Each structure stands twice: as C-alpha cells, then as structure tokens.
Amino acid sequence: MKTGLIGAMREEVLLLKNDIENLKTEQFGSREFYSGTINNQELVMCLSGWGKVAAASTATTLINHYQVDQLVFIGLAGSVQPHLNIGDIVVANQLIQHDVDLSRLDGFPTVESPFWKTFAFDVFPHSGEKAIQAVDKFVLNLRKGSYPKIHSNYNPAVYVGAIGTGDQFIASKEGKVRINERFPQVLCTEMEGAAIAQIAADYQLPCTVVRVISDKADEDAHDSFAKFLFEDISHISVELAKLILS
Template sequence: MKTGIIGAMHEEILLLKKDIQRLKTEQFGSREFHSGTIDGKEVVMALSGWGKVAAASTATTLINHYQVDQLVFIGLAGSIQAQLHIGDIVVANQLIQHDVDLSRLEHFPEVKSPFWKDFSFKVLPQSEDKALQAVETFLANLKKGDYPAISKEYAPQVHLGAIGTGDQFIASKDGKMRINERFPQILCTEMEGAAIAQVGADYQIPCTVIRVISDKADEQAHDAFAEFLFENISNISVEIAKLIL
C-alpha cells in the first residue's frame, strides 16, 4: 500500500522527510513531493499550503501521478467544543465543509448538482480504526518516555468525531457559534481536511484526518496557535504518521 501524507505547513509534517529512505523529490506546480519508503512502506509526502483549493490540488496530484492507495492528513485545528483542550487529538469519523451553503437551491428542485450536493464525507471504518490505533499507540509510547523531543507535560485526550473545514481561520466566539449552530456535531475546525476527503471520495480513495488542538478558535487563537505550532506539532505529527504507516 502506498500512502500519501499531506500537511498544510512545514512545521506540521516536513520533519518526516528525514525518515524517508531512497528519497526522491519532484516538483509539480509550486509543490514538492517527497517519495520513498519508511520501514519498508511506500510513502509520498507533500506540503499543501493553507486552504481547500491547495489541499485538493495536492491530493489530486498524489492520486493521479503517484497512484497512492490512501490519503493521510495530520495538522492543527481550533476547538469548537468546550470539552476539547489545547493539545487534545481529534480523529475524524466525518469531514464537513462548514462554509458551503446550498440551502437556497432546495427551493429549485429542478436544479440538480452534477456531483456533490452534501459536502459531508464519512471516513471509512477501516481508516478510522487504523488512525485510532496509531494514536493510542502514540499515547502509550508517550507515557513510556519514548519521545524525548515531546514535552513530558503533554498528556492529551483523544476524541473521535466530526471535523469541520472552511477557508477561514476561526478566531472569535461569534465564528465558533455560527459553526456550532449549523453543525453541532463538529468538534474542531481547520482549512483542509474535508477538501481532501472530497477528492478521496471522487476517486474512491480512503482518507484519514487527525488534528491536534492548537487553540480554542476564540479571540486568543492567534497567540495560542503560534505557541503550540513552534513548540510541539512537528514531533507529534511525525510520530503519529509513522505509526499509521
């Protein structure tokens, strides 16, 4: 099985490059794709950049050129629900584009969508199970002290649920409220996951999204996001990605 691994930012995933054996780097458009093996497993890693278009473009190249068998995205997200705290890990069982609203078209039943009408995508059970197992193994290794680069104070809770995607960095209570009112099932929000899930659904390629909570998506989100980004995420995402493989 060949796995395509995507991160939106250098800090989220690029550290994994050092673990790739037989490394080959190619450029398509503005993006570099790093392929090879990790512990005998075929992998292609790419940095997408922020937003749904960037993520979808990256996923499409991984599928069409590299013919990956699964897509994996690991990165940061803002908490929508009060029970999620900074550092907690969310494994997606559903990915929803919260900024798509086609409700007005419901008044015109003669207007048919040529592809997707509901921009909500379920994660396949086997992908969900694999992601949960990887995260649980990561936590067990963390407790044993296997990751000296990760703070000993880090003790996250794991949540399984819906992740929301939109082309917005949510940084206000009003923004959180608007998402929660439309989609009360969403646990956290980010800018790429459901776009990758849509591309995966187009090509019938399984998609896994794991997010680490970096902020509360409120007025303090910018500062909390920056602090978590530079302190922890690289080592956390790399170790989880290796366990998924």
Template sequence: MKTGLIGAMREEILLLKHDIENMKIDQLGSREFYSGTIGGKEVVMCLSGWGKVAAASTATSLINLYGVDQLVFIGLAGSMQPHLHIGDIVVADRLIQHDVDLSLLDGFQDVDPPFWKSFHFEVLPDAGKRALDAVKQFTVNLKEKKYPGISNTYQPQIYTGAIGTGDQFVASPEGKTRISERFPEVLCTEMEGAAIAQVAADYQLPCSVIRIISDKADENAHQAFAKFLFENISRISVEIARLMFV
C-alpha cells in the same frame, strides 16, 4: 498500499522526510513531492499549503501522478467544544465543509446537483481505525516516556468525531457560533480536511484526517496557534505520522 501524506505547513510533517528511504524529490509547480518508503511501506509526502483549493490540488496530484491508494492528513485545528483542550487529538470519522451552503437550491426541483450536493464525507471504517490505532499507540508511547523531545506532562485526550473545514481561520466567539449553530456535532475546525475527503470520495479512496488542537478558535487563537505551532507540533505530528507506517 501507497500512502499520500499531506500537511498544510512545514512544521506539521516535513521532519518526517528524514525517515524516508530511497527518497526521490520532484518539483511540480510550487510543491515538492517526497517519495520513497518508511518501514518498507510506500509513501509520497507533500505540503499542501493553507485552504481547500491547495489541499484538493495536492490530493489530486498525489492520486493522478503518484497512484497513491490512501490519503492521510495530519495537522492543527481549533477546538469548537469546551471539553477539547489544547494538545488534545481528534481523529475524524466524518468531515464537513461548513462554509458550503446550498440550502437555497432545495426549492428547485428540476436542478440535478452535479457530483455532490451534501458536503459531508464519512471516513471509511478501516481508514479511521488505522488513524485511531496510530494515535492510541502514540499516547501509550508518551506514557512510557519514549519521546524525550516531548514534555512528560503532555498527556492528550483522544476524540473521534466530526471535523469542520472552511476557508477561514476561526478566531472569535461569533465565528464559532456561526459554525456550531449549523453543525453542533463538529469537534474542531480547520481549513483542509474535508476538501481532501471530497477528492478521496471522487476517486473512491480511503482518507484519514488527524488533528491536534492548537487553540480554542476564540479571540486568543492567533497567539495560541503560533505558540503551539513553533513549540510543539513538529514532534507530535511527526511521531503520529511515523506510527501510520508501523
């Protein structure tokens, strides 16, 4: 199985390129695609950039140009629930585009929606299990102190559930409320996952999304996000990504 591995930012996955054997680098448009093998398993890795359009473009290129069989996204997210704390890890079982609202079209009986009307995408069970197994093994390795670059005090909780995607960095109580009123089941919010899930659904491919909580999506989100980004994410996300290829 060939995996398309995506991160929105360099800090989220790019250190993993040092693990890629027989690596080939292709420049396509503004993006670099790193292809090769990790642990004997084929991988093509790419940075998408922020937002749904960037994520969908990257996923489509991975499928059409590289023939990947599954898509995996790893990165940061803002917590939407009080029990999710900075550093906790969420594995998606479904992805929701929270900024899409077609409810005003419900009264038009003659409108036949093209392709998708509901922008909720379920994660296929096997894909979700692979992601969850990798995250669980990561926490086992943490407890066994196998990562000297990660603080021994870091012991994240793991959650499985809905992840919300929209083209905005949520950083206020009002922004959180707008999302949670429509989608109370959403555990965290980010800017790429459900767009990748939609592309995967178009091509009937499995898709996994793993998110590490970097902030509370509140008025302090900017500072918390930046602190977690530069101090922690590279080591954590790369170790989780590496376990996807065990």
C-alpha cells in the same frame, strides 16, 4: 499500499523527511513531493499550503501522478467545543465543509460526484479504525516516555468525531457559534481536511485526517496557534505518521 501524506505547513510534517528511505524529490507546479519508504511502506509527502483549493490540488496530484492508495492529513486545528483542550487529538470519522451552503437547492434530487450536495464525507471504517489505533498507541508511548523530544507533561485526550473545514481561520466566539449552530457535531475546525475528503470521495479512496488542537478558535487563537506550532507539533506529527504507516 502507497500513502499520500499531506500537511498544510512545513512545521506539521516536513520533519518526517529525515525518516524517508530512498528519498526522491520532484517538483509539480509550486510544490515539492517527497517519495520513498518508511517502515517498508511506500509514501509520498507534500506540503499543501493553507485552504481548500491548495489541499485539493495537492491531493489530486498525489492520486493522478503518484497513484496513491490512500490520503492522510496530519496537522493543527481549533477547538469549537468547550471540552476540547489545547493539545488534545481528534481523529475524524466525518469531514464537513462548514462554509458551503446549498440550502436553496433543497428541491434538487440527490446527486453524486462530482456534484456533491451535502459536502459532508464519512471516513472509511477501516482507515478510521487504523488511525484510532495509531493515536492510542502514540498516547501509550507518550506515557511510557518513549518520545524524549516531546514535552514530558504532554498528556492529550483523544476524541473521534466530525471535523469542520472552511477557508477561514476561526478566531472569535461569533465564528465558533456560527459553526455550532449549523453543525453541532463538529469538534474542531481547520482549512483543508474536508477538501481532501471530497477528492478522496471522487476517486473512492480512503482518507484519514488527524488533528491536534492548537487553539480554542477564539480571540486568543492567533497567539495560542503560534505558540503550539513552534513547540511540539513537528515531533508529534512525525510520531503519529510513523504509527499510521506501520
């Protein structure tokens, strides 16, 4: 199986390039794609950039040019639920575009790709289970002290649930409330996951999204996000990706 791995930012996934065997680099548009193998599994990795359009463009190239069999996204997210703390890990079982509102089209019949109406996409059970197993193993390895480059006091809780996506960096209580009112099931918010899930649904491919909580999506979000970004996320993402690929 060939995996297309996406991260929005350099700090989220690019360190993994050091572990890719038979590395090949190609340029398409403004993006570089890194292909090769890890743990004898074929991989193509790319930085998408921020937002739904950037993520969708990247996913489409991975599918049409590289013929990947699954899409995986690893990165940061802001918590919109009080019980999620910075550093916790969320594995998506559903991805929702929280900034899309087609409620005035309720009279229209149910439609399918490419005319999605709900913009909520369920994760394939098999890929979701595999991601949960990888994250659980990561946490177990953490407790064994297997990752010396990750802070020894890092002990995340793991949650499985809905992740919300919108072209907004949520950094206010009001923004969190808006999401909670429409989608109370959403655990955290980011800017790419559900767009990748929509592309995966168009092509009927599995899609896995794993997010590490970097902030509380409140007025302190910018500072919390920046602090977490430049501490452990690169090493966390690399180890999670290796386990998902193993």
